Amino acid sequence: MASELAALAVVSAAAFGAMAYARLATACLAPGIPRLAALLPVLLLLPVLPFAFSSILLRTVSAFFLVWLCGFKLLLLAAGNGPLHPALPLVRFFACAALPVKVRDEKQPSRGSPPSSEFFLLSFASKAALFAVLVSLRRFRARMPAYAVPAFDGAHVYLMLELFLASAAALARALLGAELEPQFDRPYLASSLRDFWGRRWNLMVPAVLRPCVYHPARARFGAPAGVLAAFLVSGLMHEVMFYYITLEPGTGEVVAFFALHGACAVAEGWCAAWQSQSGLWWWRPPRPVATALTLAFVTGTASWLFFAPVIRSGLDKAIVAECEGMFAFLEGTGRNLTAATTRLVWSHR
Known part of the structure; x- marks a missing residue:
């Protein structure tokens, strides 16, 4: 360390x-x-x-x-x-x-008041505790039922990203003294792929993909091309991120994952537009069912394509070991700080 x-x-x-x-x-x-x-x-x-x-x-x-x-x-x-x-x-x-932050535009209407520092600390502590539990349970992943593994991996990645991004946001908030845009918006409530990727999951990525990729491609070739281009660029950049994990050339599986989701998101948009224009509204499942189907598709395809390179190389075990070491370091640091504070208080009595 x-x-x-x-x-x-x-x-x-x-x-x-x-x-x-x-x-x-x-x-x-x-x-x-x-x-x-x-x-x-x-x-x-x-x-x-x-x-x-x-x-x-x-x-x-x-x-x-x-x-x-x-x-x-x-x-x-x-x-x-x-x-x-x-x-x-x-x-x-x-x-x-x-830092992965975006300062809230004061001219835009605010989506509710920013969370208080007490609420942020409570939320961060609860997510950190849950993440620590998942890290401990990772050793039993091979014994889990096949249907539970994608959900377990998805929750692990979500909490890890939340904790890292929230830590960066706390630092940025201290430096800037400004209100920041949310980095996640409860992705576990997404009712469609467009809702999941565009409005809930890791919102700092869409914030740069829209002006860099989506808007130019949409202006030149139309909205579907803009969506596909944004997903493909996201896939390529995820391949780059996976190179930093594995230090090996990409396999193309991550690009395939985002290309699949981009095509499905375009299909969702076409269906919604066709139904609106024709006036033929098909039956839509209740929101809880739509959310369950969306999350099942995301976690299922992620288990098939997204997580495959890391798990196949065995680096998921190395990452878990690093997480355990990080928690041990933080625990030891906390104990030392507590002991030092206690000695300091007693020395002044």
């Missing part, structure tokens, strides 16, 4: 320096090729930084933050679009670029 913390400090410092350069370089250049050329050194540096970590989790999470989200935001900055702007204060520019 000491070496990983040192690597985290180095990567954070390098990312901060890169974002400072990006802000300074783009401030005096017009959007387009000049900005893109100026940002090219940063775009070449970001994919290298995650290799500073030996931990699979930290390497993959940093790649997601820096290579995917930050890289796409910088491409939008080169085009004069997106959440980044050279006029932003440096700390805000860095937080918005390097």
Whole structure:
């Protein structure tokens, strides 16, 4: 953990320096090729930084933050679009670029009041406890019924992403002092694939895919092409993320997973449009049934295609071991802090 913390400090410092350069370089250049050329050194540096970590989790999470989200935001900055702007204060520019957050637009209507710090801590603690339970149960995965394995894997990935993204959001909120857009919106309540991917699951990804991929493809070829293009690019970027996990070339299974879901999402849109135009509304299942079918399709196809490369290589066991080590480190740190605080209190009495 000491070496990983040192690597985290180095990567954070390098990312901060890169974002400072990006802000300074783009401030005096017009959007387009000049900005893109100026940002090219940063775009070449970001994919290298995650290799500073030996931990699979930290390497993959940093790649997601820096290579995917930050890289796409910088491409939008080169085009004069997106959440980044050279006029932003440096700390805000860095937080918005390097962390998976999106500052809520004050001009847009708010979807309810932001959660209080007490509610956030309670929610985070409960999810962390549940994740710890799942990590402990992972050793029994081979003995689980076949129908339970996809749900177990899906819950494991969801909670892991929630915890990492919530931690990054807490840091960003402390740096910015601003209200942030939600990163997830209860994906376990999704009633369709479009609802799941577009409005509930890991919302920081659609936030960069829409302006980078979907809108240009839709303007040129139509909405279905925009949806398919966004899913294909998502699949390709997930293959890149899996490379940081396995350090091996992709197998194409993850791209196939997102291509399948993109085609199904387009089919959903066509069915809805045809029913609306024809006035022939077929029977729709109750929302709980639709949610169950949606989640079953997502977890079933994920077990077949998405998780296959990691499980086949055995790295899922290594990731679980890292999670167990992380919990042990946090537990030991908590005990040491408690003991130190207790000694300090008693020494002043």
